[in-house]
Amino acid sequence: MTPAPDAAITYSDQQLAIQRLARQFTREEVAPGAADRDAGAGFDYALYGRVGDLGLPGTMFPEEVGGAGADFLSFCLVLEEIGRADIGLGWTLMVATMGVSSILSGGSAEQVERWMDSYIRPVIDGKATSATASTEPDAGSDTKRIKTRAVRDGDDWVLNGSKAFITNAGLDINAFTTVVCVTDEGRFQTIVVPRDAPGLGVAPPYRKMGLHSSDTREMVFDDCRVPAFNALAAEGDGRRRQVTEFFKARTMLASTAIGCHAESLDLAMTYARQRKAFNQRLVDFQYVQGHLVETALELELSRMMRDKTARLVDAGLPHGKEAAMTKWFCCEAAKRATDRCLQVFGGTGYMDEAPVSRYYRDIRAATIADGATEIQKYIVAREMGFFDPT
Numbered sequence: 001m002t003p004a005p006d007a008a009i010t011y012s013d014q015q016l017a018i019q020r021l022a023r024q025f026t027r028e029e030v031a032p033g034a035a036d037r038d039a040g041a042g043f044d045y046a047l048y049g050r051v052g053d054l055g056l057p058g059t060m061f062p063e064e065v066g067g068a069g070a071d072f073l074s075f076c077l078v079l080e081e082i083g084r085a086d087i088g089l090g091w092t093l094m095v096a097t098m099g100v101s102s103i104l105s106g107g108s109a110e111q112v113e114r115w116m117d118s119y120i121r122p123v124i125d126g127k128a129t130s131a132t133a134s135t136e137p138d139a140g141s142d143t144k145r146i147k148t149r150a151v152r153d154g155d156d157w158v159l160n161g162s163k164a165f166i167t168n169a170g171l172d173i174n175a176f177t178t179v180v181c182v183t184d185e186g187r188f189q190t191i192v193v194p195r196d197a198p199g200l201g202v203a204p205p206y207r208k209m210g211l212h213s214s215d216t217r218e219m220v221f222d223d224c225r226v227p228a229f230n231a232l233a234a235e236g237d238g239r240r241r242q243v244t245e246f247f248k249a250r251t252m253l254a255s256t257a258i259g260c261h262a263e264s265l266d267l268a269m270t271y272a273r274q275r276k277a278f279n280q281r282l283v284d285f286q287y288v289q290g291h292l293v294e295t296a297l298e299l300e301l302s303r304m305m306r307d308k309t310a311r312l313v314d315a316g317l318p319h320g321k322e323a324a325m326t327k328w329f330c331c332e333a334a335k336r337a338t339d340r341c342l343q344v345f346g347g348t349g350y351m352d353e354a355p356v357s358r359y360y361r362d363i364r365a366a367t368i369a370d371g372a373t374e375i376q377k378y379i380v381a382r383e384m385g386f387f388d389p390t
């Protein structure tokens with residue numbers, strides 16, 4: 001976990017300080033229990049409390065709402081560090097912040113004020129999480145097929161439908177979920193649904209191939225009633241700002257993948273220096289060096305892309321194409337990295353005790369969730385003007 005020699009010219013003093021804090025926390029508190037959480041211990045509420053104590057959920061939020069007022073790149077560095085030991089914890093944190101970002105970007109001043117003490121500050125303080133629900137059993141990549149219905153009834157919205165694979169949905173501390181619905185007028189509408197909303201059901205956790213430290217569940221809305229007040233902006237600037245938040249989410253998810261990529265490489269380098277075969281160290285074989293240098297090259301490229309996209313976000317410049325490229329490249333590169341590094345470990349790498357076997361399973365979700373690689377390619381093609389999205 002040694003910092004890259006160019007870190008001082010790549011990042012500002014504040015970014016480096018935040019990175020150091022997250023690195024120390026990951027090394028001392030996240031890494032030690034990661035294997036147990038993977039083996040079945042599941043979500044660790046005390047550990048998430050420590051995430052809050054250190055102020056990590058508030059990294060990129062303004063001081064007026066209780067955040068640290070740092071930039072988006074700083075938060076990406078936090079996610080990268082946590083991703084080195086436990087991608088699932090990184091996803092919990094990333095998704096928790098997305099609900100607050102949606103409210104701050106797509107909510108009215110009245111909504112922000114009303115939800116400051118109940119939703120915004122608790123999430124920023126790490127005492128609560130939020131979830132974001134778009135995917136349905138019959139609608140994932142193709143969001144136009146979303147069927148969860150929201151119908152106005154007096155002063156309420158009444159929701160019916162279900163959402164699949166929702167991160168954080170079943171956590172005891174999950175305060176609310178932003179749910180993408182279709183209104184009776186056929187318009188997409190994001191609605192803030194509190195965890196205790198009548199008619200909201202949350203299924204038991206899915207059994208997943210990895211990311212065992214992260215909570216993933218189906219949500220069911222059966223005449224689920226929430227106040228009309230809970231609808232976020234469905235058009236105009238508020239809607240545009242919410243869409244921009246999706247681009248940020250892609251860059252955040254890519255950051256957790258970069259952490260997993262970097263740690264897999266470090267582990268494989270150490271092992272290849274120690275392990276002997278044919279009277280030589282593994283690292284002396286050119287084929288093994290090939291695995292390591294290809295992984296190192298792609299790590300370098302991933303960080304360059306992620307840093308550029310995050311800087312565009314921080315400068316308020318367009319970044320839709322760059323965010324899609326970053327999500328696509330960094331997640332696919334991390335998947336290749338865990339595969340190569342597991343190969344360097346030989347049979348040891350295939351055993352559950354080897355961290356690299358956990359990384360290999362965990363990273364598999366990164367090229368699917370939050371817009372699969374194939375969909376990111378369409379977004380890039382659209383941004384390059386290859387087809388008219390209308």
Ligand SMILES: Cc1cc2nc3c(=O)[nH]c(=O)nc-3n(C[C@H](O)[C@H](O)[C@H](O)COP(=O)(O)OP(=O)(O)OC[C@H]3O[C@@H](n4cnc5c(N)ncnc54)[C@H](O)[C@@H]3O)c2cc1C
Binds near residue numbers: 131132
């Ligand atoms: C661990 C995990 C956590 C998740 N957390 C959340 C969450 O918090 N909130 C949420 O809303 N969702 C969440 N998801 C769901 C995730 O976003 C979807 O799985 C993803 O968008 C893909 O949708 P799908 O599974 O329905 O696959 P589909 O859309 O059915 O796609 C299946 C395959 O077909 C490909 N495909 C689809 N359309 C095309 C096309 N036009 N051209 C080429 N290929 C295509 C896809 O790329 C994919 O490879 C999570 C998923 C996982 C695995």
